[in-house]
Amino acid sequence: MTEENGKQQLLHLVFGGELSSLAGMNFRDLDALDIVGIFPDFKSAEKAWRAKAQETVDNAHMRYFIVHLHRLLDPGAGTGSGSEAGTEQG
DSSP states (O other), X not given: OOTTTOOOOOOEEEEEEEBSOTTSOOBSXXXXXXXXXXXXXXXXXXXXXXXXXXXXXXXTTEEEEEEOHHHHHOTTSOOXXXXXXXXXXX
């Protein structure tokens, strides 16, 4: 729970990079990954993901992802709202 508002934090990481191939999930250069940030909820992570995906729409190999960190940190805990199903990419 956060101290300020009493809401549970469901941390999400937004990152992206250029893929080696459109058919796979291997990044061309791991040193060049763009770590957009860590966000306290899915809604704010999705907003950042959409902005970065839109910025790079002309590069077909560039992909951004949302990682549900709260699921990795506490796999047995609930996932919150149903709108968080799956990892987003763009």
